[in-house]
Amino acid sequence: MIKRKTGFSIRWKLIIMVTVSIIISSSLVGVVTYYAAKSELEKAGIENLHQIVGGAITVIQVLDEEVKNGQLTLEEAKNRAKDYINGPLLEDKKKRDLSKSHFIYKKEGYMWAYDDNYLSVMHPLGYEGQNQKDFRLEDGSYLVRELVKASKNSNPDERLLTYMWKNQGETQERPQMSYVEYYQPWGWTLGIAVYPEEFYGSLPLIKGVIAGGIALFSLICIGVFIWLFNKKIKLILHVSRIAKKISEGDLTVKTIDTKSQDEIGELASAINEMVTGLKGIITKVNDASSHVTALSEQLIKNMEETNEASKQIAITVEGLNQGAEASSQTGEEVASTMEETAIGIERIAESSSKVAETSENSVIEVENGNEALSRAIQQMQSISKSVDDTTLLVKKLGDHSKEIERITDVITEITEQTNLLSLNAAIEAARAGEHGKGFAVVADEVRKLAEQSKKSAEEIAGFIKQMQEDTSKAISGMQKEADEVEYGMVVINKAGKSLESIRMAFQHVNNQIQEVSAASQQISAGAEQVTASIQEMAGVAKEVAVGSENIASAIEKQSSSIDDLSDFTITLRNLAQELQLSVDKFKL
Structure with missing residues (x-):
C-alpha cells in the first residue's frame, strides 16, 4: 500500500506556484514601470527647464527689440528683464521677490544670469554685482x-550640468541640476537651478497606482487561472486516486471519462487501457493457475495410486523370488538323493518316495510361481x-506452462508499453516546465507501477522456465521407467517360459519315479536322467531368482522416480x- 504523502496537495502547489509567479512577474513589471516613470518624469522636468530658459530668452529678445527701436534704453531693458524673470527687488534692494517671478520651477527652482566676466547680473538671493569667477564647490570645481x-555649447544636452550644492543654513549637500543658454547680444549666460527631487513630485502617486495595479492584476490572473485550470486539477486528482486504487490491487475502478486532448487526457486514456489490459492478464493468470492446481492434484493422486501398485508388485516379486530359491534348494536335495540311489538299490523305494514327494511339491511351487508371474505381468x-498416462499429464502440464509463458510475455509487453507511455508523459510534463511538475509526479508513479509489473x-x-525444465526431466525419467518396465516384462515372460519347462521336467521326473517302482533295472539310467533334469531345474531356478531380483530393483527405481515426480508435482x-494468492489480491 502506498503511504499518503503529507504536505500540500497538487491543487495548492499549483495555486501557490502560479500566485508566486504572477506576483514576481507583476512586481518586476511594476519595478520596471516605476523606474521608467521616474525616468520620464526626469526627462519631462529637464524639458520644462528648457522651456523656462527658452521663455526667458524670448522675453529678453523682445526687450532687446524695443532697445533697438529706441523705445527703451539697454539698462532699462535689462532691469525690466530682471524684474520679469526674478521678480522685483525687495526693500533691502538686494534680494528679489520670487513669488512674483514668471520663470520659476515649482518651489525652489529659480533663474540667474552671469555675463562673460562671470559677474552676477541677475540673482534672486542677493548675489547681483558679485564676481563669481573664483567660486568653487567643495569638490574644487569652478562652478x-x-x-x-x-552655455556656449551648441548641443542642448551639453548645457545641462549636475553638481552637489548646499544652500545657506543647510548642513548637507544635495544634487542640483542647472540648464543654461547664452544670449550673445547682451553677453548673458542665463540658467535655472533645481533639485532633481522636484521632478518626482508625482512619483508617490505613481507608485501607489502601480502597487494597486499589481495587486489588482495579480488577483485577476489568479482568479482566471483557478477558473481555467479547476477542471484540469480535478482531473489530475481523480487520476491520482484511480492510480492509488490500482496500486492497491483494486481493478474495479470505473473508466476515467475525459474529453481532454492534452497530456492529462492522454494520461487518463493510458490508465484506462492499462486497467483493461491488467484485468485481462489477471483473469488469464487466474484461470491458468487454477488449471495447473487441478492438474497437480490429479497428478498427485495418480502418483499415489502408481506408488501403491509398485509396492504390491514388489511384494509379489518378493514371493516369486522366495519360490525360486525354494525350487533351487529342492533341486539340490533331489540331486543329492539321486546320488545316494547309486549306492544301493535297497534305498530306491525310500528315495523314490522322497523324490516323488519333492517333485509334487516342486510342481506346486512352479505352478504358484507361474501364477505369480501372471499377476506380475498384469501389474x-x-x-x-x-x-x-502420467507422461501424458506431464506433457500437458508442459503445454500449459508454455501458455503461461506466453501470458507472461504479454504482461512484459504491456508493462513496457505502459513504461513508454509514462516516459512520454514525463517528457511532455518536462516540456511544460513548472506547470508540468505535478504531471511528472503522476507519470513517475505510473512508470514505477509498470516496472513492478514487469519484475x-x-x-x-523464471518459475515457468524452471517448471518446464523439471517437466522435461520428469518426462525423461518416466520414459526411462517405461523402458525398465518393458524390460521387466521381457524378463518375466522368460521366467514364465522357464517355469513351464520346470513344470514339465518335474512331471517327467515323476513319471520316471513311477517307472522305477515298476522296473528296478532302469534305476541307473533313470537316476542319471533325473539327476540331469534336477541340475537343469536348479539352473533355471537360479535364473528365476536373478530375474526376480532385477524386477525388484526396477520396481524400486520406479518407486523412487514416482516419489521424485510426486515431490515435483507438489512443488508445482x-x-x-x-501464483493464485498473488493474483487474488486484485479485485476484478
Whole structure:
C-alpha cells in the first residue's frame, strides 16, 4: 500500500506556484514601470527647464527689440528683464521677490544670469554685482566658469550640468541640476537651478497606482487561472486516486471519462487501457493457475495410486523370488538323493518316495510361481499404462506452462508499453516546465507501477522456465521407467517360459519315479536322467531368482522416480497456489 504523502496537495502547489509567479512577474513589471516613470518624469522636468530658459530668452529678445527701436534704453531693458524673470527687488534692494517671478520651477527652482566676466547680473538671493569667477564647490570645481562655458555649447544636452550644492543654513549637500543658454547680444549666460527631487513630485502617486495595479492584476490572473485550470486539477486528482486504487490491487475502478486532448487526457486514456489490459492478464493468470492446481492434484493422486501398485508388485516379486530359491534348494536335495540311489538299490523305494514327494511339491511351487508371474505381468502392464498416462499429464502440464509463458510475455509487453507511455508523459510534463511538475509526479508513479509489473512477470517467467525444465526431466525419467518396465516384462515372460519347462521336467521326473517302482533295472539310467533334469531345474531356478531380483530393483527405481515426480508435482501445486494468492489480491 502506498503511504499518503503529507504536505500540500497538487491543487495548492499549483495555486501557490502560479500566485508566486504572477506576483514576481507583476512586481518586476511594476519595478520596471516605476523606474521608467521616474525616468520620464526626469526627462519631462529637464524639458520644462528648457522651456523656462527658452521663455526667458524670448522675453529678453523682445526687450532687446524695443532697445533697438529706441523705445527703451539697454539698462532699462535689462532691469525690466530682471524684474520679469526674478521678480522685483525687495526693500533691502538686494534680494528679489520670487513669488512674483514668471520663470520659476515649482518651489525652489529659480533663474540667474552671469555675463562673460562671470559677474552676477541677475540673482534672486542677493548675489547681483558679485564676481563669481573664483567660486568653487567643495569638490574644487569652478562652478560659474563651467556654467558660462557650457552655455556656449551648441548641443542642448551639453548645457545641462549636475553638481552637489548646499544652500545657506543647510548642513548637507544635495544634487542640483542647472540648464543654461547664452544670449550673445547682451553677453548673458542665463540658467535655472533645481533639485532633481522636484521632478518626482508625482512619483508617490505613481507608485501607489502601480502597487494597486499589481495587486489588482495579480488577483485577476489568479482568479482566471483557478477558473481555467479547476477542471484540469480535478482531473489530475481523480487520476491520482484511480492510480492509488490500482496500486492497491483494486481493478474495479470505473473508466476515467475525459474529453481532454492534452497530456492529462492522454494520461487518463493510458490508465484506462492499462486497467483493461491488467484485468485481462489477471483473469488469464487466474484461470491458468487454477488449471495447473487441478492438474497437480490429479497428478498427485495418480502418483499415489502408481506408488501403491509398485509396492504390491514388489511384494509379489518378493514371493516369486522366495519360490525360486525354494525350487533351487529342492533341486539340490533331489540331486543329492539321486546320488545316494547309486549306492544301493535297497534305498530306491525310500528315495523314490522322497523324490516323488519333492517333485509334487516342486510342481506346486512352479505352478504358484507361474501364477505369480501372471499377476506380475498384469501389474507391470498396469504400471506401463499408468506411466504412459502420467507422461501424458506431464506433457500437458508442459503445454500449459508454455501458455503461461506466453501470458507472461504479454504482461512484459504491456508493462513496457505502459513504461513508454509514462516516459512520454514525463517528457511532455518536462516540456511544460513548472506547470508540468505535478504531471511528472503522476507519470513517475505510473512508470514505477509498470516496472513492478514487469519484475513480477519476469519472476513468473523464471518459475515457468524452471517448471518446464523439471517437466522435461520428469518426462525423461518416466520414459526411462517405461523402458525398465518393458524390460521387466521381457524378463518375466522368460521366467514364465522357464517355469513351464520346470513344470514339465518335474512331471517327467515323476513319471520316471513311477517307472522305477515298476522296473528296478532302469534305476541307473533313470537316476542319471533325473539327476540331469534336477541340475537343469536348479539352473533355471537360479535364473528365476536373478530375474526376480532385477524386477525388484526396477520396481524400486520406479518407486523412487514416482516419489521424485510426486515431490515435483507438489512443488508445482504449491507454486500454482502461490501464483493464485498473488493474483487474488486484485479485485476484478
